[in-house]
Amino acid sequence: MSQAIDTIHGAVDHHPHDSQVAHHFENAEQQFESAKLGMWVFLVTEILFFSGLFCVYAVYRSLHPEVFLYAHQWLDKGLGAINTIVLIVSSFTMAWAVRNAQLGQKKALMINLTLTLLCAATFMGIKAEEYSQKYEHGTTWGASFQPHPDAFGEVHGGEIKKEDMPRNTQIFFSIYFALTGLHGFHVLVGMGLILWLLIRAAKGQFGPQYFTPVDIVGLYWHLVDLIWIFLFPLLYLIH
Amino acid sequence: MSGQAKVQEQGHGGDHGFAHPVPLKILVGVAAALILLTILTVVASDFDFGAFDIWIAMGIALVKGSLVALFFMHLFWDKRFNGFVFIASLFFVAIFIGFVLLDTHTYESSVKQWVQDHPQSGHALPGGGEHK
Amino acid sequence: MTSIPMPEEGELATKPALDETNYLKAGYGLKSWLLTQDHKRIAIMYMIGIGIAFLLGGLFALAVRLELWTPTKTIVEAETYNKLFTLHGAIMTFLVLVPSIPAIIGNFVLPMMLGAKDVAFPKLNLLSFYLWLLGAIGFVVVLFAGDLDTGWTFYAPYSIRTQTAVALAATGAFILGFSSILTGLNFMVTIHKMRAKGMGWFRMPLLLWGLYATSVIQIVATPVIGITVGMLFLEKLFHIGFFDPNLGGDPVLFEHFFWFYSHPVVYVMILPAMGVISEIITAMSRRHIFGYRFIAFSSIAIALFGFLVWGHHMFVSGQSSLMSTIFSLLTFSVSIPSAIKVFNWLATMYKGSISLAPPMLYAMGFLFLFGIGGLTGLFLGTLSTDVHLHDTYFIVAHFHYTMMGSALIGLIGGLFFYWPKIFGKMYSNLLGTISFVLVFLGFNLTFIPQFLMGSMGMPRRYYNYPPEFQAYHQWSTVGSFVLALGLFTALWCFLHSLFWGEKAPDNPWGAVTLDWKTSSPPHHHNFDVVPPVTDPYDMDDVYWDEESKSFISRSQQAALEELAANASGTQEKNS
Numbered sequence A: 001m002s003q004a005i006d007t008i009h010g011a012v013d014h015h016p017h018d019s020q021v022a023h024h025f026e027n028a029e030q031q032f033e034s035a036k037l038g039m040w041v042f043l044v045t046e047i048l049f050f051s052g053l054f055c056v057y058a059v060y061r062s063l064h065p066e067v068f069l070y071a072h073q074w075l076d077k078g079l080g081a082i083n084t085i086v087l088i089v090s091s092f093t094m095a096w097a098v099r100n101a102q103l104g105q106k107k108a109l110m111i112n113l114t115l116t117l118l119c120a121a122t123f124m125g126i127k128a129e130e131y132s133q134k135y136e137h138g139t140t141w142g143a144s145f146q147p148h149p150d151a152f153g154e155v156h157g158g159e160i161k162k163e164d165m166p167r168n169t170q171i172f173f174s175i176y177f178a179l180t181g182l183h184g185f186h187v188l189v190g191m192g193l194i195l196w197l198l199i200r201a202a203k204g205q206f207g208p209q210y211f212t213p214v215d216i217v218g219l220y221w222h223l224v225d226l227i228w229i230f231l232f233p234l235l236y237l238i239h
Numbered sequence B: 001m002s003g004q005a006k007v008q009e010q011g012h013g014g015d016h017g018f019a020h021p022v023p024l025k026i027l028v029g030v031a032a033a034l035i036l037l038t039i040l041t042v043v044a045s046d047f048d049f050g051a052f053d054i055w056i057a058m059g060i061a062l063v064k065g066s067l068v069a070l071f072f073m074h075l076f077w078d079k080r081f082n083g084f085v086f087i088a089s090l091f092f093v094a095i096f097i098g099f100v101l102l103d104t105h106t107y108e109s110s111v112k113q114w115v116q117d118h119p120q121s122g123h124a125l126p127g128g129g130e131h132k
Numbered sequence C: 001m002t003s004i005p006m007p008e009e010g011e012l013a014t015k016p017a018l019d020e021t022n023y024l025k026a027g028y029g030l031k032s033w034l035l036t037q038d039h040k041r042i043a044i045m046y047m048i049g050i051g052i053a054f055l056l057g058g059l060f061a062l063a064v065r066l067e068l069w070t071p072t073k074t075i076v077e078a079e080t081y082n083k084l085f086t087l088h089g090a091i092m093t094f095l096v097l098v099p100s101i102p103a104i105i106g107n108f109v110l111p112m113m114l115g116a117k118d119v120a121f122p123k124l125n126l127l128s129f130y131l132w133l134l135g136a137i138g139f140v141v142v143l144f145a146g147d148l149d150t151g152w153t154f155y156a157p158y159s160i161r162t163q164t165a166v167a168l169a170a171t172g173a174f175i176l177g178f179s180s181i182l183t184g185l186n187f188m189v190t191i192h193k194m195r196a197k198g199m200g201w202f203r204m205p206l207l208l209w210g211l212y213a214t215s216v217i218q219i220v221a222t223p224v225i226g227i228t229v230g231m232l233f234l235e236k237l238f239h240i241g242f243f244d245p246n247l248g249g250d251p252v253l254f255e256h257f258f259w260f261y262s263h264p265v266v267y268v269m270i271l272p273a274m275g276v277i278s279e280i281i282t283a284m285s286r287r288h289i290f291g292y293r294f295i296a297f298s299s300i301a302i303a304l305f306g307f308l309v310w311g312h313h314m315f316v317s318g319q320s321s322l323m324s325t326i327f328s329l330l331t332f333s334v335s336i337p338s339a340i341k342v343f344n345w346l347a348t349m350y351k352g353s354i355s356l357a358p359p360m361l362y363a364m365g366f367l368f369l370f371g372i373g374g375l376t377g378l379f380l381g382t383l384s385t386d387v388h389l390h391d392t393y394f395i396v397a398h399f400h401y402t403m404m405g406s407a408l409i410g411l412i413g414g415l416f417f418y419w420p421k422i423f424g425k426m427y428s429n430l431l432g433t434i435s436f437v438l439v440f441l442g443f444n445l446t447f448i449p450q451f452l453m454g455s456m457g458m459p460r461r462y463y464n465y466p467p468e469f470q471a472y473h474q475w476s477t478v479g480s481f482v483l484a485l486g487l488f489t490a491l492w493c494f495l496h497s498l499f500w501g502e503k504a505p506d507n508p509w510g511a512v513t514l515d516w517k518t519s520s521p522p523h524h525h526n527f528d529v530v531p532p533v534t535d536p537y538d539m540d541d542v543y544w545d546e547e548s549k550s551f552i553s554r555s556q557q558a559a560l561e562e563l564a565a566n567a568s569g570t571q572e573k574n575s
Helices: A002-012 A028-063 A065-074 A077-103 A106-137 A170-202 A212-236 B002-009 B024-044 B050-072 B080-117 B119-124 C030-034 C039-067 C078-097 C100-114 C122-144 C166-193 C206-238 C251-285 C292-308 C321-349 C358-381 C383-389 C393-423 C429-455 C467-500 C554-574
Strands: A153-155 A158-160 C542-545 C550-553
Touching: A028 A065, A028 A170, A028 A212, A028 B080, A028 C166, A028 C206, A028 C251, A065 A158, A065 A170, A077 A106, A077 A170, A077 A212, A077 B024, A077 B050, A106 A170, A170 A212, A212 B024, A212 B050, B024 B050, B080 B119, B080 C206, B080 C251, B080 C292, B080 C321, C030 C039, C039 C078, C039 C100, C039 C122, C039 C393, C039 C467, C078 C122, C078 C166, C078 C393, C100 C122, C100 C166, C100 C206, C100 C251, C100 C393, C122 C166, C166 C206, C206 C251, C206 C292, C251 C292, C251 C321, C251 C358, C251 C393, C292 C321, C321 C358, C321 C383, C358 C383, C358 C393, C358 C429, C393 C429, C393 C467, C429 C467, C550 C554
Parallel strands: none
Antiparallel strands: A153 A158, C542 C550
C-alpha cells in the first residue's frame, strides 16, 4: 500500500516545472529520454525508407554487374572522396556542438554549428557540380539517358568506349540520381534544422539542463553522414 | 561503463545527471580514423581483389558506420534499448533485401530466356536498341 | 466517483466557464478543438474524420454491389465501376482501417491506461491528425478532379501507363503513411517512457501490447511503402524506370515492395482490434484474462511473423516457385499466435458471468467472423489451392472477414465499450443489440455467397459475369444493404445517446484498467490523482456500488482515503 501512496504523491506533488519541461513530463530527464528514443525510432523509419533504394541497388547490381562497372566510370571518384571527407568533418563539428551545448559553451556551440552548416553547403555545392556534369553529358536517369558524343573517350582518367556500353546502362543513373537525390534532400533538411539550432543557440536557449534539440538534430545529421559512408563506395568505387 | 566514468572525470557538476558530454579526445580520434579509412577505401579500390572488392569496400564502410554510431551518436554510452532499436532496423532491412534478392535471382533465368527469344525487345530503351 | 475529494475544486470556482474535470468542457470554441494537444480531443477529431471516410467508402461499396445486381450494366458504366471499387478499396484501407483503432481508441485510452497525462509528443499527435486530413483531402481531390482505376494496389506497369491520377493518389498515400508513422512513434515512446510508477510491462492492459506491436509494424513497414509510392511518383513524372519493363525495370519488384508494407499492415488493422477484444471479453465475462503472457507475446509474434510472409500475395505474379514455397510455409506460422489468442479468449469466457451488452455481442461476433476469416486464409496460403482461388471472390470474402468482419467489428465493439467513458453517456442497449444483429446477419449474407461463387471461379473486379452467378451476387447485394442498415442503426444509437442518453457512471462494465478509474468523461489531465497500479484484470479489485450505479475500485478507494487522512494530518500539524 505504501507503494500506492507513493504513486499518489508522485502525481499530486507537482515538481517545480521549469519552463523547458512540458506539463505532461515528470522532469527534464524523462523529457530528454523520450525525445531521444523518439529520434532513434524516427531514424529507424529513415533507414527503412532508404532501404527501398538500397534494395533496388542490390537487385540490379547483382543481376547486371556489367552496367555498374561500365557506368560508374562517369562518376568522379575524387569529388566523391572529397565530399565524403567534408561530411565526416561536418559530423565531427556536429558531435562537438552537442558537447558544447551540454556544457553550456554558447560561443563554441555557435562556431561549431556554423562550421557544420558550411560543410553541408560545400557538400551540396560539389554535388551540384557533379549533377551539372551529368546533365551536360546527357548521362541522366531512365528515359532521359542519352549520352552525348563528348561523354565518351577520356573521362576522369579512364577510357569510356561507346561500343562497350551494355544494355540497360540507364538503370545505373536512375539509381544514382534517386539515391544521391534523396540523400541530398536530407542534407538540405538538415541544413534547415542546423540553422534553426543556430538561431536558438544565439538566444542562449541551450545548456546542461536543456540540450535535447541539439542532441537529436545531431543524431539525424550523423545518420545522413552514415548513409553517405555507404553510398560512396557503392556508387563511386566499383571494381 | 568505462566511457561513462571518463565523462564524469571531465569535471562538471553532478547536478546535470543526464548530460554526458563526450571527451573531445574521443571525438577527434574518431574523426581522424574516419578520414584515414576513407583514404584507405579509395586506395583499395585501385587494386583488383576480384569478387572480394565489394566486401572489402563494405567492410570498411561498416567499420566507419560503427564508429559514427558508437561515438558520434553516443550509442557506446547510451541506453541499450536505443542501440537495440538501431540494430533491429538493420535486421528488418536484411529480411527485406535478402528475400527480394533470393527471388529475383531465382526467376532471372526466365527473364533472360525471354530477352533471348525477343531480340527486338530493347528498342524502346533510351539510346536505342543497339546496346550489347 | 462522487466520494473522491477534489482538492482543486476551490480554485476552479473562480473560472466557472472552464471545467478542468471534464475534458469536453475544458475549452470552448472551434479553436480549442482544432489546435488542441489533448489526446482525447484529437481522438474525437479522428473519430469524426474517419467516420466520414467510412461513410464515403461504404457508399462506394453499396454502389459496387448495386451495379453487380445484374450480369451486365445495371447503374454505371464499366469505367465508373473500376473507379468505384478502386476508391472503395483505397479509402477503406488507407483512410479508415489503418488509422482507425489506434487513432481513435488508442489515442483516447493509451495515456490513461498508462496513468499518464498525455502521449509523449502531443504536438506530433496533432500533426499526425492534420497529415491524415491532408491525405484524405488528396483522395477527395482524386475523387472529383481526376480518377483512379488501378485498384488500391497500384500495380506496375499498369499504374505507370494509365492516364489516371496515380501520382496524386501516391502522394496522398505517402502523406497518410507519414501520419501513421507519427502515431506509431508516439505510442511506442509513450509506452516506453510514460508508464506510471508500478506499471511494469506485465501490468499493462493487453490493448497496450496490441498497440505496441502495431507501432512496431507502423514504424518498420510504413517507410517502405513511402519509398515505393515515391518511386512510383518518379516513374510517372520522370520515367525513372525501376518498375517499367520498357526501361529495363522489373514490375515484380514493385509487388515485392508493395507487399513488404501491405502485408504487415493488415496486422496494423487487426492487432489493435484483438487488443480491444481482450479488454471487452475480460470485463464483460467478469473473469481474469486467461493466459495473459501468451496473448501479450502472441501480439509481438504476429507483428514479427507478419514481415516474413508477404510473398503469399504473389503466388501467381511471376515470383519464383522457390520463394512461393518458402512464403507458403512461413504463412502458416502466423496462424499459431492467432489461434493462441482465440483459445485464450474462449478460455477466459469459460465459466464467466457473461453480460450480453452490445460490446460483448460485437466481441463474440468478432470471434466468430475472425475464425472464418482466419481459417479461409489457410486455403489461400496453400500454393495449390491459391492458384485456383487467386483473384476470385473467395479472396474478397476472406479479407472482408478479417478486415471488415474482424478489424472494423472490433472498432465498433470498442466504441460501444468506451463510449460511456468518452462522452459520459449511456446508449440504448436495445438499439445497440439491434445494430449488432443486423450487422452480423448482413455481413454474413454479403460474404458467404462470395465464398461460394469465388470457389466456383467468379473473378474479382469484373464488371460483367456469367448469369449463373447472378443469384449469389443478388444475395450478396441484399446482405450489403442489411449490413448498411445495421451500421446506420449503430450510428443512430451513438448519436441518440449524446442527446438523450443517461449520464454514464465512471465504470459501468467493471473493468479494472486505469482508464476506468477516472471520471466519465475524464479529466482534462486524465486523472485528478493517478490511481494505484494493480493487476489490470484482477476482478476482485472492483465491486458494484448500487448507490452510484458504478463499479468501485477497492485499491483506489483505499489509496484515496489514506491520502485524505495524511492531508488532514498535515493540516492539523500546521495549525
